[in-house]
Amino acid sequence: AQSVTQLGSHVSVSEGALVLLRCNYSSSVPPYLFWYVQYPNQGLQLLLKYTSAATLVKGINGFEAEFKKSETSFHLTKPSAHMSDAAEYFCAVSVTDSWGKLQFGAGTQVVVTP
Amino acid sequence: KAGVTQTPRYLIKTRGQQVTLSCSPISGHRSVSWYQQTPGQGLQFLFEYFSETQRNKGNFPGRFSGRQFSNSRSEMNVSTLELGDSALYLCASSYSGGAEETQYFGPGTRLLVL
Numbered sequence: 001a002q003s004v005t006q007l008g009s010h011v012s013v014s015e016g017a018l019v020l021l022r023c024n025y026s027s028s029v030p031p032y033l034f035w036y037v038q039y040p041n042q043g044l045q046l047l048l049k050y051t052s053a054a055t056l057v058k059g060i061n062g063f064e065a066e067f068k069k070s071e072t073s074f075h076l077t078k079p080s081a082h083m084s085d086a087a088e089y090f091c092a093v094s095v096t097d098s099w100g101k102l103q104f105g106a107g108t109q110v111v112v113t114p
Numbered sequence: 115k116a117g118v119t120q121t122p123r124y125l126i127k128t129r130g131q132q133v134t135l136s137c138s139p140i141s142g143h144r145s146v147s148w149y150q151q152t153p154g155q156g157l158q159f160l161f162e163y164f165s166e167t168q169r170n171k172g173n174f175p176g177r178f179s180g181r182q183f184s185n186s187r188s189e190m191n192v193s194t195l196e197l198g199d200s201a202l203y204l205c206a207s208s209y210s211g212g213a214e215e216t217q218y219f220g221p222g223t224r225l226l227v228l
Contacts, residue, residue: 042221044219046218102149
């Protein structure tokens, strides 16, 4: 069965510093991988997705993620944090081409300090 | 284009009652998925509907059910509510098709069971 593990439930980063959120996956078949962001009292917003087209995936708001099969990882990065990046971030995996059934990680809360 | 609409946004029920939540997807999206989000269990997949048929189902008891109508609107029902059903219920609509492949989440329905 597929699953994802997010390392670190809370991350604190200074404004302007690198944001790095870690996600490792477990899947018996080539996975589809996703990163979502959730702002307080809102639903989830898709940041980016990996569907085997390219290992480096660029998303919205300056985020990108790199798929590394050898490390079974899909870490999310942003070169320079902004105050508006404070939110909860979720990594998710699907082993089908259906968007409908996703297995989410536990989430990482990002705090951005001035 | 209007986003995913979920109604009601907030709901208070008592144990033993039943509840119906509604989700209107983005126009043209034929897939609707439901997730339960709680602090303890995180985001968990409930079910996915595509063209009025349940395409995927999560590991929830039979008290949780859903359906999709011909206009793609979806409802989920929870019968005999338990305290543990208190959660944010998120609906997502998706369109799969080449470069237009994407998914959007609604703002959620927050259910409190007393």
